[in-house]
Amino acid sequence: DAEITQSPRHKITETGRQVTLACHQTWNHNNMFWYRQDLGHGLRLIHYSYGVQDTNKGEVSDGYSVSRSNTEDLPLTLESAASSQTSVYFCASSDPGQGTYEQYFGPGTRLTVT
Amino acid sequence: SQKIEQNSEALNIQEGKTATLTCNYTNYSPAYLQWYRQDPGRGPVFLLLIRENEKEKRKERLKVTFDTTLKQSLFHITASQPADSATYLCALALFDGNNRLAFGKGNQVVVIP
Numbered sequence: 001d002a003e004i005t006q007s008p009r010h011k012i013t014e015t016g017r018q019v020t021l022a023c024h025q026t027w028n029h030n031n032m033f034w035y036r037q038d039l040g041h042g043l044r045l046i047h048y049s050y051g052v053q054d055t056n057k058g059e060v061s062d063g064y065s066v067s068r069s070n071t072e073d074l075p076l077t078l079e080s081a082a083s084s085q086t087s088v089y090f091c092a093s094s095d096p097g098q099g100t101y102e103q104y105f106g107p108g109t110r111l112t113v114t
Numbered sequence: 115s116q117k118i119e120q121n122s123e124a125l126n127i128q129e130g131k132t133a134t135l136t137c138n139y140t141n142y143s144p145a146y147l148q149w150y151r152q153d154p155g156r157g158p159v160f161l162l163l164i165r166e167n168e169k170e171k172r173k174e175r176l177k178v179t180f181d182t183t184l185k186q187s188l189f190h191i192t193a194s195q196p197a198d199s200a201t202y203l204c205a206l207a208l209f210d211g212n213n214r215l216a217f218g219k220g221n222q223v224v225v226i227p
Contacts (some may be wrong), residue, residue: 031213042219043158043203090157094213101146101213105157 002027006091006106013113019078021109023091031094032074033103034058034066036087043090049074050096081113116141116216118206124222133191135221137204140185142216144206147180147187152201152220161202162189194225 004025013019025032034046045058047066055066063085065077078085088110092103119138127133137147146165150158164171164180164187171178177190191198201222205215 033214035217040219043217045214045216048214092157096213100160100163101207102148102160102163103158103213103215105159108155108157 004091004093004104004106006089006109008109009107010110011112013081013111015081015083015113017081019081019111021076021078021089021091021111023074023076023106024072025091025093025104025106026072027093027095027104028071029093029095029104030071031096032068033092033094034064034074034076035090035092036060036085037090037108038087046076046089047074078111081111083113085111086113087111118142118204118216118218120202120204120218120221122219122221124224126224126226127194129194129196129225129227131194133194133198133223133225135189135202135204135223137187137189137218138185139206142185142206142208144208146207147178148205148207148215149176149178149187149189150203150205150217152203158203191223194223196225196227199223199225 007022030051033048035043044060049068091106094103117140148163149161152158164178175192179188201220203220204218208214
């Protein structure tokens with residue numbers, strides 16, 4: 001069965017460190033998204049990609065970067081982790097040709113920056 | 115500014131009753147609206163989509179309405195069960211042809227046996 005996976009599931013890191021969160025999907029979807037979810041804010045879009053070599057900034061992109069070298073993967077990098085980036089991160093993918101436009105979410109990565 | 119509002123207070127409801135959740139939005143013109151379910155510690159799961167030209171959509175015990183004049187969607191769970199306890203998110207399409215979404219903060223439902 002097709003799926004979307006994230007790793008690690010939990011991560012503790014120190015302020016100033018570079019951190020990369022992995023997202024891998026086997027749906028063969030062109031569209032991929034990264035969100036963060038915090039109490040009181042809901043899901044907020046960080047970066048998104050509509051295909052290989054395409055990346056775009058979302059509403060909360062400062063301090064984050066992504067790259068898309070293949071269809072399956074969209075890693076999210078925190079260049080220099082800050083305590084404000086402690087959050088739960090979700091990756092999602094979708095097929096723009098699918099009539100329901102649904103997004104398929106991964107299980108999330110809980111990141112703590114100390 | 116753009117806003118998507120869902121009730122921040124949890125909805126506690128007796129098993130068998132109908133749960134109704136509201137999603138209000140301002141300064142959006144969504145082509146469609148989606149509802150997702152999220153269980154603790156898991157990612158959201160898609161439930162339903164309703165388009166701007168549709169008034170109502172049903173799926174099993176779920177019903178969604180969409181009023182673009184009122185800028186509101188209602189989400190109903192009929193004959194609610196304890197297994198329906200979760201947080202429900204509404205999401206509006208930022209329609210650029212590739213289904214980028216803006217999410218509400220979610221509304222928790224607790225079904226009491």
